[in-house]
Amino acid sequence: MISAGSPWTAEPPRTSRRGESPRLKADCVFEPTDMDHAEVRIHTMATDHVFNPEALDGSQPDPRPDEAPFEHSLRPTHLGDFIGQDRIVQDLTLAIEAAKGRGEPTDHILFSGPPGLGKTSLSRILANEMSAKLHSTTGPALERPKDLVGLLTHIELGDVLFIDEIHRIPTTVEEYLYSAMEDYSVDITLDTGPNARLITLPVKPFTLVGATTREGLLSAPFRARFGLFERLDPYPAEQLVRIIQRAARLLRMEIEESAAAYLAERSRGTPRIAGRFLRRARDLVQVSGKPALDFAAAQETLGRLGIDQNGLEEMDRRILQCLANQNGGPVSIKTIAAVVGETEDTLQDVYEPHLLRQGYLQKTARGRMLTPTGAKLVGFNLTSQGPGA
Numbered sequence: 001m002i003s004a005g006s007p008w009t010a011e012p013p014r015t016s017r018r019g020e021s022p023r024l025k026a027d028c029v030f031e032p033t034d035m036d037h038a039e040v041r042i043h044t045m046a047t048d049h050v051f052n053p054e055a056l057d058g059s060q061p062d063p064r065p066d067e068a069p070f071e072h073s074l075r076p077t078h079l080g081d082f083i084g085q086d087r088i089v090q091d092l093t094l095a096i097e098a099a100k101g102r103g104e105p106t107d108h109i110l111f112s113g114p115p116g117l118g119k120t121s122l123s124r125i126l127a128n129e130m131s132a133k134l135h136s137t138t139g140p141a142l143e144r145p146k147d148l149v150g151l152l153t154h155i156e157l158g159d160v161l162f163i164d165e166i167h168r169i170p171t172t173v174e175e176y177l178y179s180a181m182e183d184y185s186v187d188i189t190l191d192t193g194p195n196a197r198l199i200t201l202p203v204k205p206f207t208l209v210g211a212t213t214r215e216g217l218l219s220a221p222f223r224a225r226f227g228l229f230e231r232l233d234p235y236p237a238e239q240l241v242r243i244i245q246r247a248a249r250l251l252r253m254e255i256e257e258s259a260a261a262y263l264a265e266r267s268r269g270t271p272r273i274a275g276r277f278l279r280r281a282r283d284l285v286q287v288s289g290k291p292a293l294d295f296a297a298a299q300e301t302l303g304r305l306g307i308d309q310n311g312l313e314e315m316d317r318r319i320l321q322c323l324a325n326q327n328g329g330p331v332s333i334k335t336i337a338a339v340v341g342e343t344e345d346t347l348q349d350v351y352e353p354h355l356l357r358q359g360y361l362q363k364t365a366r367g368r369m370l371t372p373t374g375a376k377l378v379g380f381n382l383t384s385q386g387p388g389a
């Protein structure tokens with residue numbers, strides 16, 4: 001039963017039938033007692049609407065938790081500070097200008113691409129440029145429909161709801177998002193048994209911004225509800241040089257161009273990695289008392305981090321070595337994960353994209369295989385033994 005004055009009775013229900021919506025399943029029923037708990041959580045979020053996104057980032061393989069504050073300080077806040085991804089910046093500029101002209105929120109946007117390329121940064125820039133309040137959460141945090149409904153009820157006109165790792169939203173919750181995105185309303189069932197009733201809860205027009213490292217895992221109906229799809233690509237070295245120089249300026253450190261280029265070339269096209277290198281280099285420069293980060297210091301930094309001349313780190317070499325130990329493959333991702341001691345997700349999101357792009361390994365229906373270039377790197381002779389031999 002719902003007590004008088006409960007937030008759920010404040011709006012007269014637009015639909016009031018016994019829970020007979022085909023979409024609503026028993027586990028999605030909102031018990032008033034559950035909602036009390038939800039309220040408590042929501043209030044915590046509401047007081048800090050951009051609720052600790054750095055902690056969210058920490059849940060991903062990158063950035064490493066101790067580097068989150070550092071990243072935060074380097075995050076661009078305007079489209080004009082965002083280096084590279086020109087097409088995306090143009091799309092967003094247009095979408096923002098048009099939406100502002102109409103006095104409406106922008107279309108829902110999906111950012112996809114490997115970790116560390118700027119998806120979170122762009123989401124924050126979007127909210128900032130739209131002068132909108134940003135509500136941040138992650139797919140796994142929206143465990144039950146009421147987690148989402150709780151967030152939606154606190155959304156004001158034009159707010160941005162950012163959902164990181166959106167591919168990890170449970171299906172039951174995803175279905176509620178559909179109507180919120182499309183019709184700005186959600187149908188919820190209150191109470192169970194003979195008291196059950198379905199109410200339609202209005203949601204203020206908002207922009208959903210989703211970020212995913214695995215666009216392929218999103219269902220077709222979910223994808224179809226986004227108006228803009230933006231895929232971030234790894235950055236060319238010249239742009240990473242500019243990103244490194246900008247970060248160095250923000251950190252008030254001098255960096256020689258040759259050092260910036262050295263770090264950029266080994267950053268796997270990823271600003272987050274470039275930032276991490278720079279932070280390590282800054283420590284070294286500071287301790288050695290050098291006036292600037294020069295080429296030698298950049299070299300020493302990466303040497304200490306175990307990054308080789310191809311930009312590969314220890315884990316990359318272990319993956320390639322694992323394949324070499326199996327005669328070049330094919331080896332399943334599960335086996336590789338067990339051998340190198342890393343999760344399948346991290347291997348697929350963080351390590352493989354670079355190895356694939358560099359042509360060191362290939363994916364086949366039977367598993368991962370070393371390419372001749374990859375084999376050469378780990379000193380394995382593919383031709384004499386042959387893959388899978």
Ligand SMILES: Nc1ncnc2c1ncn2[C@@H]1O[C@H](COP(=O)(O)OP(=O)(O)O)[C@@H](O)[C@H]1O
Pocket residue numbers: 057070071072074075076081082083084114115116117118119120121122211243271272275
């Ligand atoms: N285009 C860019 N220009 C400047 N810095 C960037 C750019 N893209 C990413 N960064 C920096 O890289 C780090 C990771 O970016 P982030 O937006 O968290 O990536 P993602 O969400 O895709 O994992 C942040 O510190 C951010 O400042």
Ligand SMILES: [Mg+2]
Pocket residue numbers: 057116119120121164211
């Ligand atoms: Mg992110």
